[in-house]
Amino acid sequence: MTTESIIACAGLRFAYGTAEVIHGIDLTVGRGDLFALLGTNGAGKTTALELLLGERRAGGGTIRVLGRDPWLARRAVAGEVGVVPQEGGCAPDLTVRETVRLWLRLRGRRDVAGPAAALIDELRLTDRATRRVRQLSGGERRRLDLAVALCGDPPLLILDEPTSGLDPQSRLHTWQVLRERSRRGTTILFSTHYLEEAEELADRVAIMDAGRLALCATVDEVRRSGSLTEVFHRIAGTEVTL
Structure with a gap:
């Protein structure tokens, strides 16, 4: 990790x-x-x-993602960001293999067979490679969403609840995938409802409350005043089911 800003928002x-x-x-x-x-x-x-993805235009303040305003340079930013949206959008009639190969081509890869097989294996979908997306379970679709986001090795991942619907074993494996990508230099911003996920996986956390940023700190800094669950509860003022 360096001090270079990949995402910067002000006001x-x-x-x-x-x-x-x-x-x-x-x-x-x-x-x-x-x-x-x-x-x-x-x-x-x-x-x-x-807002960070340029899907909405800010009403005030500034945003820079990879040095660009994402609203004004949405196409350029989109080419460098891997996204897992809250609701996946893979074409239901394509197979897993066809989906990953398609996204690799969209990311500019010509030789897609080997990279597609590697991504499918990385997300433990090899035995589902010939199944159509509509035949996958919810957890399998979520893993496919992440495989698509990783196509082309983007420098930035923005993931909206990437482990929602996963069983515990698949969640732990997804953490391993994200940790490895981070070690290789990928910047990862993810939202989650799972506080233990944030505490175990993240280097830094931010807590939003009613549209305001109530806390932004390293996980180690948060732990000095209690567990992340305790701190979150104090800020949000509500019980959280883990």
Whole structure:
């Protein structure tokens, strides 16, 4: 991890009509960070990620992703960011293999057979390679979403609840995949409802509460004042089911 900023937000604001839902966020994610974004439902996590991806236009403040404004340079930013959205969108009639090969081609790869096989194996989908997406379980689709995000080895991953719906074994394996990518220099920003996931996986965490950034710190800094679960509970003021 270095001090170079891959994501930088200053005074970020966004409103749906007259209802402001993001209130002046300042956030920096450095190169190589494994960064967790936490918050209860409605805290603003998904909206914040959509702003970073250029899917929504900020109502105030500034955003830079890989040095660019994601709204003004959405196509350029999209070419360098691997995304797992909250709801996956892989074509249901393609097979797993066809899906990964297609995305590798879209990322500019010509020789796709070997890289596709490697990604499918990395996400433990080899025995599902010839199955159509619509035939996969929810957890298998989520692993395919991550395989698609990893196509082309993007320098930045933005993942919205990437382990939602996974069984415990698959979740642990996904953590291993993300840790390895981080060790290789990929910057990863992910949202999650699982506090133990953030505490075990992330280097740094941010907690959103009602559209505001209530805390941004390293996991070690958070632990000095209690477990992440305790700190989250104090900020959010609600019980969290792990």
